[in-house]
Amino acid sequence: MPSPETALLIIGAGPFGLAMAAHAGELGIDHVVVGRSMSFWGEHMPAGMMLRSGCDWHLDPAEHDTIERFLATRGQRAANVEPLPLSLYLEYAAWFEATKGIRRRRSPPRTGRGSGRSSTASRPTRDGIAESRRPSARRWTRASGRRAG
Numbered sequence: 001m002p003s004p005e006t007a008l009l010i011i012g013a014g015p016f017g018l019a020m021a022a023h024a025g026e027l028g029i030d031h032v033v034v035g036r037s038m039s040f041w042g043e044h045m046p047a048g049m050m051l052r053s054g055c056d057w058h059l060d061p062a063e064h065d066t067i068e069r070f071l072a073t074r075g076q077r078a079a080n081v082e083p084l085p086l087s088l089y090l091e092y093a094a095w096f097e098a099t100k101g102i103r104r105r106r107s108p109p110r111t112g113r114g115s116g117r118s119s120t121a122s123r124p125t126r127d128g129i130a131e132s133r134r135p136s137a138r139r140w141t142r143a144s145g146r147r148a149g
């Protein structure tokens with residue numbers, strides 16, 4: 001189980017949460033990410049949507065694990081996939097999370113009195129916890145501040 005204490009609590013595992021987790025990992029900052037990965041994108045964006053942004057709008061402040069790098073692992077190039085489909089962007093986000101070592105941990109469903117929700121409810125819960133305590137793999141030289149999505 002994650003420690004109840006952390007130097008950095010990141011609430012929400014959307015693009016900014018994942019980018020911040022990656023950045024904290026690069027800096028060797030102990031952190032915990034609370035929330036299900038990319039749930040807003042995966043559950044509330046229109047299926048089949050094409051992104052406004054291109055492949056240069058990636059998640060990595062270190063400019064390493066970019067969308068282009070992800071595509072290269074599949075033998076693809078930006079020019080072949082733009083406009084970027086939502087499904088591909090979600091695949092990139094999952095790859096990014098795995099590559100950066102942002103581990104996801106799902107706690108048991110909350111049941112019983114006071115939980116406010118049934119264990120059999122079909123609506124999404126917010127029980128997921130993504131946690132990363134990976135020590136810094138390389139030195140970080142600058143913050144790009146690049147926005148994701």
Ligand SMILES: Cc1cc2nc3c(=O)[nH]c(=O)nc-3n(C[C@H](O)[C@H](O)[C@H](O)COP(=O)(O)OP(=O)(O)OC[C@H]3O[C@@H](n4cnc5c(N)ncnc54)[C@H](O)[C@@H]3O)c2cc1C
Binds near residue numbers: 012017036037057
């Ligand atoms: C239809 C549409 C199309 C878009 N297209 C693009 C595009 O092509 N390119 C682009 O750059 N941007 C696009 N955007 C904008 C983009 O969605 C946002 O800029 C981006 O999602 C912001 O990232 P975020 O991590 O701040 O927030 P979010 O993506 O909203 O992520 C925040 C996460 O935190 C979770 N959360 C919130 N509260 C809690 C809590 N208390 N506990 C646990 N989890 C919590 C949420 O469920 C969510 O998963 C689009 C937006 C919409 C609506």
